[in-house]
Amino acid sequence: MTQTARPGGRPILMPDEVARVRAPLERSATLPPAAYVDPRVYDVEVDTVFARDWVCVARAEQVPGPGDYVCVDVPGQPIVVARGRDGVLRAFSRICLHRAMPVAEGAGNAGRFVCPYHHWTYELDGTLRSAPMMAGAEGFEPARCRLPALRLEVWQGFVFVNRDPEAAALAPRLAGLEALIRPYRFDGLAVAATTEFDSPWNWKILVENFMEAYHHIGIHGTTFEPVYPARDSSVPDNGGEPWTFLRMPGRAGTEDAAPALFPDLEGAERRQLVAANVYPTLLFAASAAGAFWYQLEPRGHDAMRLRIHVLLPAAVAGAMSEDDRHGAIELVRGIHLEDVPANEGPWRGLHGSMTGQGRLSPYEKAIWQLNQLWLDRVEARLL
Numbered sequence: 608m609t610q611t612a613r614p615g616g617r618p619i620l621m622p623d624e625v626a627r628v629r630a631p632l633e634r635s636a637t638l639p640p641a642a643y644v645d646p647r648v649y650d651v652e653v654d655t656v657f658a659r660d661w662v663c664v665a666r667a668e669q670v671p672g673p674g675d676y677v678c679v680d681v682p683g684q685p686i687v688v689a690r691g692r693d694g695v696l697r698a699f700s701r702i703c704l705h706r707a708m709p710v711a712e713g714a715g716n717a718g719r720f721v722c723p724y725h726h727w728t729y730e731l732d733g734t735l736r737s738a739p740m741m742a743g744a745e746g747f748e749p750a751r752c753r754l755p756a757l758r759l760e761v762w763q764g765f766v767f768v769n770r771d772p773e774a775a776a777l778a779p780r781l782a783g784l785e786a787l788i789r790p791y792r793f794d795g796l797a798v799a800a801t802t803e804f805d806s807p808w809n810w811k812i813l814v815e816n817f818m819e820a821y822h823h824i825g826i827h828g829t830t831f832e833p834v835y836p837a838r839d840s841s842v843p844d845n846g847g848e849p850w851t852f853l854r855m856p857g858r859a860g861t862e863d864a865a866p867a868l869f870p871d872l873e874g875a876e877r878r879q880l881v882a883a884n885v886y887p888t889l890l891f892a893a894s895a896a897g898a899f900w901y902q903l904e905p906r907g908h909d910a911m912r913l914r915i916h917v918l919l920p921a922a923v924a925g926a927m928s929e930d931d932r933h934g935a936i937e938l939v940r941g942i943h944l945e946d947v948p949a950n951e952g953p954w955r956g957l958h959g960s961m962t963g964q965g966r967l968s969p970y971e972k973a974i975w976q977l978n979q980l981w982l983d984r985v986e987a988r989l990l
Contacts, residue, residue, distance in 0.1 A: 618989060618990050619641050619645055619647060619648060619989045620639060620641065620642070620986070620989040620990055621639075621990075622990065624636075624639045624964060625982065625986060625990065627964055628964075628978050628979075628982060629979070629982065632967060632969060632971075632972055632975045633969065635966075635967045635975050635978075636964040636965060636966055636967065637964050637965045637966075637967060637974070637978075638811070638964070638978055638981070639963070639964050640957040640958070640959075640962050640963070642811070642981075643809040643811060643812065643908070643954070643957050644809070644908065644909075644957050644958055645908065646907065646908045646909075648908065648985070648989065649682075649809075649905070649907060649908035651985050651988045651989060652682070652905075652984075652985060653682045653683040654683075654988075655984045655985050655988065656887050656981070656984050656985065657681060657682040657683055657887070657905075658683060658770045658771060659769070659770070659771040659774060659984070660769065660774075660849065660886060660887055660984070661760065661767040661768070661769045661774070661777040661849070661885070662681050662767060662768055662769070662887065662888060663765050663766065663767050663885065663888060663889035663902070664677075664679040664681065664686065664688055664698070664766055664767070664768050665677050665679065665688050665765075665766040666764050666765060666766060666797070666798055666900070666916075666918075667696065667761050667764050667765075667766055668764065668797045668798065668921065669714070669798060670688055670689065670690045670696060670766075671690070672690060672716070673690055673691060673692045673693075673694065673731070674689070674690065674692070674716040674717050674718055674731060675689070675690050675714075675715075675716050676688060676689035676690070676711060676714060676715060676716070676717060676720075676731075677713075677714040678701055678709075678711050678712055678713055678714065679904065680904050680906070680912075681768065681770075681904075682904075682905050682906075683770075684700060684757075684770065685700070685701050685702060685709060686698050686699065686700060686701055686757060686768065687699065687700075687701040687710075687711045687720070688759070688766055688768070689717075689720075689731050690731070691730075691731040691732050692731060695732075696759060696761065696766065697731075697732055697733065697756065697759060698756065698757040698758075698759045698766075698768045699732075699733040699753075699754040699755060699756040699757060700733075700754045700755045700756075700757075701720070701754070702754070703722040703724065703725075703727055704727070704735065704752055704754065705722065705724070705725055705727050705738070706724055706725065708722050708723065708724040708725075710722045710723075710727075710729060710754075717731070718731075719731065719736060725738075725739065725740075726739050727739075729753075729754060732753075733753045733754035733755075733756055734752070734753040734754075735749045735750075735752035735753060735754075736749070737749065738752075757769060757770055758770075758771075758772065758774065760776065760777045760778060762777060762778050762781060762785075762885075763785065763788070763793035763794045764793055764794045764795075764796060765793070765885075765889060765900075767885075767889075780848045780849055780850075781848070781849075781850055781885065783843075783845065783846065783848060783850070784845075784848075784850040784852055784883060784885070787843070787852050787854075787881070787883075788852075788881065788883060788893065789871070790869055790871035790872045790873075790876060791869050791871075791872075791881075791893045791898060792869065792871065792920070793891070793893075793898070793918070795920055795921060796898060796918040796919060796920060796921065796924075797918065797919065797920070797921040797924040797925070798900075798916045798917070798918060798924070799897075799916075799917045799918065799919045799923070799924035799927055799932060799935060800916070800917040800927075800932040800933075800935045800936050800939075801914055801915065801916045801917070801936075802914070802915050802936045802939055802940055803912070803913065803914045803915075804913045804914075804915070804943060804947075805910075805912075805913075806910065806911045806912070806913045806950065807909060807910050807954075808909065808910075808911075808950050808951065808953075808954035809908055809909060809911075809954065809957075810887075810888065810903055810905040810911045811977075811981070812950050812953055812954055813890075813901075813903065813911070813913070813950055814884060814887070814888065814890065814903070814977065815974045815977065816946060816949045816950060817882060817884070817890045817892075817901065818851050818853055818882060818884055818890075818973035818974060818977065819840075819853065819970060819971045819973055819974055820835060820837045820840035820853060820855050820970065821837050821840075821968055821970040821971055822837075822949055823835060823836070823837040824837050826945055826946060826948065826949045827945055830942075830945065831855075831880075833858070834857055834858055835855040835856070835857055835858075835879075835880050836856075836858070837970060838970075839855070839856045840853060840854065840855045840856075840970060841853075841854050842854070842972040842973045842976070845976055847979070847980075849885060849886035849980060850883065850884060850885050850886060851883065851884045851886075851973040851976045851977060852881065852882070852883045852973075853881065853882040853883070853973055854879060854881050855879060855880040855881065855882070856875060856878070856879050857875075857878030857879055857880065857894075858878070859878070860878075867895075868895065868896065868897060868919065868920055868923065869893075869895060872895055876895075877895045878895070879894065880892065880893075880894045881893050881894070884973070884977065886977070886980050887980075888903040888904075888905070890903065891918070893918075897917060897918065897919050897935075898917075898918040898919070899915060899916065899917060899918065899939060900915070900916040900918055901913065901914075901915055901916075902914040902915070902916060909954075915939050915943060917932075917935045917936070917939060
């Protein structure tokens with residue numbers, strides 16, 4: 608495996624920078640600026656993180672019936688997730704085998720996928736059904752052609768794909784996280800409303816901000832901090848598995864106003880806010896009032912598409928009025944708009960010529976865990 612070097616042969620990450628990140632939390636530092644602002648780092652992430660980890664691309668209830676599909680751009684590969692006539696959920700490349708035109712866009716229902724360029728037609732399992740006017744193309748056998756498939760797993764209603772045929776199964780690695788979120792019954796939730804944001808910064812900045820409550824004292828000083836004090840937050844050990852979890856206890860009395868959406872919550876659980884990451888890009892949060900899913904689609908080292916989905920029990924989501932959905936979206940937008948400066952500011956600051964690594968707070972344990980997972984995947988390519 609070749610190294611990725613800076614001009615003049617200097618590695619992108621220096622050994623002393625990595626050592627600071629690898630140190631125990633009490634002595635640890637943030638990732639160096641190059642981890643965010645150097646486009647070559649993102650190229651390495653595409654080849655390692657996004658090609659070998661399980662990437663969340665959808666919710667199973669978004670593709671409930673035969674022919675239902677949703678298109679997603681996983682870094683390095685546009686894909687489609689489709690439910691076949693046999694009821695099986697599959698994921699495969701949505702790039703035509705002929706001249707590289709996407710055969711599907713957006714989401715919907717289709718009997719087959721027809722390339723708009725030359726009408727090559729594919730079944731819902733990715734096999735090529737027909738290719739017009741190919742008589743005389745020696746050795747061309749449509750029956751042996753199919754769009755390349757990705758591995759697929761559904762965990763707690765979230766659909767994950769993986770391009771690595773040798774990757775370990777995901778669900779066993781998330782057993783510890785599953786126990787922590789069990790009262791919220793994520794496998795019974797459904798998307799109730801969605802809003803989208805253009806996000807011109809590195810994807811890791813948003814993931815890090817999502818997974819710490821330390822910033823409540825600044826960014827959310829009049830909103831979250833009075834209810835979910837940063838000082839009370841905690842992060843459990845993850846055993847090196849690809850997940851992080853943040854628990855934010857709420858002040859006593861706040862549970863009395865919470866709707867009973869999750870009857871398995873008991874006592875203090877009814878007033879807590881929890882957040883979680885399944886590495887690399889699945890982010891979700893939940894309280895007694897509902898849940899949110901942050902769907903990230905990185906598009907480069909400096910941009911990503913962010914869709915925020917409100918998740919509620921399926922029966923509740925199905926009964927919502929348009930006014931209810933609008934109110935849920937306004938709540939989500941208000942929270943995220945508070946967080947925008949916490950993404951834009953560091954993105955500007957990381958480009959400064961005098962910017963270096965910062966020290967982590969003990970309240971940023973989840974960021975420390977994320978940094979270890981990141982280095983495990985990219986370190987050999989960047990040193």
